[in-house]
Amino acid sequence: MPFVPHTADDEQQMLATIGVSSIEALFDEIPKALRSGVLKQTPTGISEMDLLRLMGERAKQDQVRLSFLGAGAYHHHIPSAVWDLVGRGEFMTAYTPYQAEASQGTLQLIYEFQTMISRLTAMEVANASVYEGASAMAEAILMAVRANRKSKSHRILCAGSVHPNYLSACRNIVRNQNLHIDVVDTGDQSGTLDMAQMAVYEGQDYAALVVPYPNFFGALEDVDALTDWAAAQGMLVIAVVNPVALALLKPPGEWGAQGADIVVGEGQPLGVPLSSGGPYLGFMCCKQALVRQMPGRIIGRTNDLDGKTGFTLTLQAREQHIRRAKATSNICTNQGLLVTAATIHMSLLGDQGLYAVACDCHGGMMNLLNKALGIPGVSRRFSAAVFHEVVLRLPKPAAAVLATMAGDGILGGYDLGLVSPALADCMLTNVTETKNEADIDAFVSSLRRACEG
Amino acid sequence: MPFVPHTADDEQQMLATIGVSSIEALFDEIPKALRSGVLKQTPTGISEMDLLRLMGERAKQDQVRLSFLGAGAYHHHIPSAVWDLVGRGEFMTAYTPYQAEASQGTLQLIYEFQTMISRLTAMEVANASVYEGASAMAEAILMAVRANRKSKSHRILCAGSVHPNYLSACRNIVRNQNLHIDVVDTGDQSGTLDMAQMAVYEGQDYAALVVPYPNFFGALEDVDALTDWAAAQGMLVIAVVNPVALALLKPPGEWGAQGADIVVGEGQPLGVPLSSGGPYLGFMCCKQALVRQMPGRIIGRTNDLDGKTGFTLTLQAREQHIRRAKATSNICTNQGLLVTAATIHMSLLGDQGLYAVACDCHGGMMNLLNKALGIPGVSRRFSAAVFHEVVLRLPKPAAAVLATMAGDGILGGYDLGLVSPALADCMLTNVTETKNEADIDAFVSSLRRACEG
Amino acid sequence: MLIYEIGASGRSARAQYPVTQYPAAGEIPEALRRKVPAGLPEVSELQVVRHYTNLSQKNFAIDTQFYPLGSCTMKYNPRGAHKVAGLAGFLNRHPLAPEQFSQGFLSCLFELQEYLKDVTGMRAVSLTPMAGAQGEFAGVAMIRAYHEKNGDTQRTEILIPTAAHGTNPATAVMCGYQVREVAVGKDGDVDIEALRAAVGPQTAGLMMTNPSTCGVFERKIQEIADLVHEAGGLLYYDGANLNAILGKVKPGDMGFDVLHMNLHKTFATPHGGGGPGSGPVGVGPRLEPFVPTPIVGKRQTADGDVYYWRDKTEIPDSIGNLSAFMGNAGILIRAYAYARLLGKEGMNRVGEYATLNANYMARRLEQAGFKLAYPERRATHEFIITMSREAKELGVNAMDFAKRLLDYGYHAPTTYFPLLIPECLLIEPTETESKEELDGFCDALISILAEARETPELLTNAPVTLPVKRLDDVKAARDLDLVWKQSSSRTI
Amino acid sequence: MLIYEIGASGRSARAQYPVTQYPAAGEIPEALRRKVPAGLPEVSELQVVRHYTNLSQKNFAIDTQFYPLGSCTMKYNPRGAHKVAGLAGFLNRHPLAPEQFSQGFLSCLFELQEYLKDVTGMRAVSLTPMAGAQGEFAGVAMIRAYHEKNGDTQRTEILIPTAAHGTNPATAVMCGYQVREVAVGKDGDVDIEALRAAVGPQTAGLMMTNPSTCGVFERKIQEIADLVHEAGGLLYYDGANLNAILGKVKPGDMGFDVLHMNLHKTFATPHGGGGPGSGPVGVGPRLEPFVPTPIVGKRQTADGDVYYWRDKTEIPDSIGNLSAFMGNAGILIRAYAYARLLGKEGMNRVGEYATLNANYMARRLEQAGFKLAYPERRATHEFIITMSREAKELGVNAMDFAKRLLDYGYHAPTTYFPLLIPECLLIEPTETESKEELDGFCDALISILAEARETPELLTNAPVTLPVKRLDDVKAARDLDLVWKQSSSRTI
């Protein structure tokens, strides 16, 4: 019996102690009419050996030679030590650290994570993660509405250059609480927000402005101006950032005069494999003054009875298990193990490492861009500076180009036609430090053939 | 500096403490003439990311679709838990458990291993491993010569059906101590020793008889008769066994009237991947009376100062670090981590599991054999019963057949022409529980084409 | 010591990052560049490995200890399932990879959807929610979408029994509902009269779980379902506790319209020190049009079955996506692997042996003088004991018992939940623990009860064998210390 | 508790073995079948995982503690090297796989041979020996084969300095030689006069290591080499301690004819609780014809380089194979990976920082009142302190210091080796430890020295913080208990 350790003897003794004659008898409170028979769609069990074989074959089907797909999920080198450590039973099979004394490993690690991610974003405090980037943005919006005491508005202003999946997820999540998200169009030339355009929104009552960085098109918004503008309007600023980019880019805490108020993002680039989209981790930082409005677990450092340093869950009165209907969010299980990975990953890379990675991403992207621009009909769609992702305009529909490249085993990027018909001849292409010169050349020659053919 | 944690500050402070101005100065006792310049054949260092990529490409070159190669190394299912646990830093990066109090994990585990392997072989005691199967046999021979106090002979009698690599390794190892190994021919019909033939060796002075089980041809010797015969001749019996087979086969401790005296073998089938031939583990068991002649580490159970149970290295006076020139062997580093794997593997399989595996190996081999015998020109070379490996006689040279099968991505077996020209039309083919009906059919159809083509 | 405290300025794990091949500047405008390094730890690779290996040893975990944590289902997480999720083809698959490079992954998900339908008796399953609470959100959002679609806008309330998990009311509020609590009777069942009084035209739905967090099976479930349905409300099933009934009863058969499952509980994916989870939702016919996207469909083609993503274009009334991609794929792979390892026979056994274990412990503890919260009831996969007598008479409370258990090498049960039972311990052994382990735990509790009578300070001072003693939670909340403050001084 | 003691008859980890598809009997004759089950543990998968996870935590290891174990080179074992050795293509490669399925593996080995030649200054390298001791065996066997080939059969002795590792004399005997010990002088160098007296026509060779296990560099190495060579003997270099001189001196340049290296030390492959190791041998021109097989060769072909095994057919005078296959392949892959990660610059740094660390600690300890065995000498990668004064005056010996260090969370240095220094601790920090770690260790030793003066029972009772206190070795050897005796009663 896989994973059931009971011997026939055990079972008999246990039934005797309970005073019933069969396990079946233990279900006698369930109305007979409800009892179900055996499962019908579920196959018979297999051994681990057969499972490994089966899954090995399936996994092999999905292998790709070379991928330049980014669009919110990025392939980075992950030091081998990261998952060797994350996979230790003591991290992987522990529960939420409610029993603090028996969970100091996880608790200290999260405290370290909170420190690292706060520093990376230049914010004062951080939580212990939410699900992933898009829902983190939704939580930030809900939080901003609670937190902005000046404006009691239920409206949010959001850059149209945010990831479209983030925008729809946020709408789906906040809609039920009667929150509305208005979108500022992206400049068709620049690929970023136009400060001039923002004037339209002046004097309107918004709880917050959402600024992606880099934005969905890989481009860098004018974050200082936007932050100062929003502050002048009494809006909070929510930054949605790529944490790897922050090694190279000005962190949200330093935007404009006062910095962003809430910073969220997808932590996947920090040591988490692509893995079809999850599990990833959403991170969330804010100014100290807003901490009680932040959802999710938070770890604090404190002392034990002997005065020794220790770590524990704190500010639990924000959470659903204490505050129930009045909680800041319903989130309970979060992304603890991915936080473990991100923390170890950041430790291994350190300042120098993450900076080198960010430089290589950016440099590699520029290299690819320059080479791609040599192909007749290929141009750069937007003018704004980008980090490690760029929109290429193609001489054909992107869908056709990508299909041809896929024939070479290369995923060339993301078909922007899926986002907007106006961008049907554009693809969003990403380069990280994992791509060397040969890879970039392979991309370029495959793209050339696809554009010509 | 990969793996060197020194900052410039650290280095300066340390040099100041030592009272030298540079690291170079620390080498001032080395004669100048001997100092070497930079390395010439060694390339510049690379990052882990580049290493993973490089090695990923190399490893991919060596992937095979389906292999029926055995001949001393066998592909079995290894539960995922085995190497997840073995890879824990506390096992993998510990040193030899000389400091017993700080090594109870490893020490208890080896005690458990000694228990398991003794039970599997039905012997009284076991050591903590030697390098691998062939050198284990050499150690057994040296041990037998020391241990056989009746015969002071330096001669050993060995079944010719032993693995040829084992025989040559043993000769290479024992030759320098003036030991000689005489070989009894394998019966050309049976593929095993012929009791009638043994009469030739009666009355000759041999320290021990070596009996492989199953033998190199996969076949089962008449171990009871051989053991009794050897005992009558005053020879010790050294069994060289496959531990997985012992779940199904009579264990050496029960051979004949008195059982084998020394049992060795290759532990690889117990949870160790093929890995190009190593690291594996040689195991070694013997009768209690011979324990002081056994080489290698041995763990004993004892008490601590408080009377609590604990484990420690014992009988160290046999070993080189104490006895130096008078030690039972020069072995020092052994195969500790593989012992860890084998112990966990045996725990997970248990009696029922190892028995099921052995049955499936044997049954799968019989299945393959029956199907292969349907191919014109293919026959069974030897008549003796086999365990999970069989010698097929082919209508062509085995080398040619195997080359054709390799074209299908199938390693069909081992070319016995490499061992003896008389067997050039024979191959040794192995089946384990990892091969299902479809695999066996793929083998048979590839073999059929190869034989016909 | 924090990882920061073992670092030194300029130290790094040099093998882990590229020798930058490109000039740093690139095209990033000066004004947008970072000026001061972030201040990540500066440590060697060995220091990292050693630090986190040692930290990990300060945790209790399923792999090291028995963990009878009620409402959490801490059972064995098969290493084989972990291994298959780590296969390169799965690990490196991009969430937006085209169909042709996704058939392996999608086929697993499609089959998992089928199994979950089978197990729950529901019509459709969406795997996308990332934990139980997000599953709840999806479920209640579907209830809302259903009523809105029907123009039924006066339904503003969700009914929730008092025993419910905190995520239930929190979710209802996130979906824009008011929460009305419904009392639970002395026998652990919902108070039908109270429900009758609460239900009405304003009722959007009822969220409940069965077995409830009281560790008993709600016997009047059909009556409850009829009551709510007759009033035009829908029934939400909190399936975090599916372990109790796997193979025994299907929520769909009990009349539930929608449920979520915690795969990180019932389907044995590891809890990871707080996550990740996976909270698929299953729906009956009423809510099928509203399932969150994406879900996996199967298309027959000339070349055989092709699996593909179904999104809003196919399911126009869907409540839509709740995350950037498709959810916690890696956890779903683990759950799929677990389902294959167990198969239908194995799943039937889960409920059986989880229930056997719980009833055995309940009886042993009762015989030893512990007070069961519902002594007249069968335990399900978990049960409650209450320490209110000990709290009153001996001055030791449930938390003291819990902390003292840590000293005995057992993780504590869930304490003070459900809220309606004073001084309670909610104990859930799961089916993967052996009788020896259960007996060891019962023996420990029995011995602690003796200590409580003779030397109560052993309890009130506990734990004493762990890396820290009891922590000052008040100080933690008052003198908030959430990040390490020492600053870095280098420049880029 | 032993794994056996948590088992129960009939229990098993059912997911781990096949449902037998075949009838058990097959063609195995009745007389050759096993009658009674072996008596392996009967446990669940969770029990196994929990048992061995907990057991592992009872170990000290590089990943958890500083391990300044002299003559053992316990340095960081890069996880990346471990990972590449675990790639499926390497892990599943059969040792007898044909060349066409072996180019990836063989190319790594070929390059590793080249690097090791470069590092040692030798002419050829064979990777096959499976640990240092087997490397020694191969080396001395080659010396013997060389003399035999020359008909030089009167050479019956191997000279070995008294400081040598125990494997050296044991190896000489396994190769049929008598051992003659050579004294080591007060300064740690070999006593040249003693050597002169010992060397002669009966001398087959001299085995030594430089730096020696006294932690000093043998300054008169050229003189020694000349002396032995002039007498017709060969020089064997025990390269277990290569860490001290990587990138600084090559044994080939010092005049050695043959050496072995411990890749599990210098090349950072993990020690695994006692093994596996890998002990490649390098040879100069005299011994090249005798190298143990197989070694990897490279053949130029029209399609590029092809790597292949060179065996006795190509190297007829080889001492032959020493194992069934080719040695500890997986360890060689790790060593290759390590070499690639470090590269030539990194290798140069190994000797430098290993030496810096040792000299720093030696000086700190000396300043704190510890007695160095060779205070006038530079330390190499390791150094010796002697506690003979403390043993005499305070009644605490080197072992007491060692055990007390365990309580401080540091692994003990090597004790009582080399044998010629009384009450010694041989301390080897390696280059991968940080100054903080070294300082912590020195502080601990200094504080223990204070304890030794004030409360010596803290030392003599140590350790007190580990799973067991000092163990009764005498009882272990007297009441031999090597296997668990309780028997199984089931039948197959």
Ligand SMILES: Cc1ncc(COP(=O)(O)O)c(C=O)c1O
């Ligand atoms: C009964 C019940 N409902 C809901 C949840 C919430 O699930 P999650 O933590 O995955 O969000 C839990 C988890 O603790 C639970 O026990």
Ligand SMILES: Cc1ncc(COP(=O)(O)O)c(C=O)c1O
């Ligand atoms: C100096 C010296 N020589 C030889 C050896 C033997 O090496 P191995 O243990 O790998 O057989 C050692 C290992 O401890 C050593 O330190």
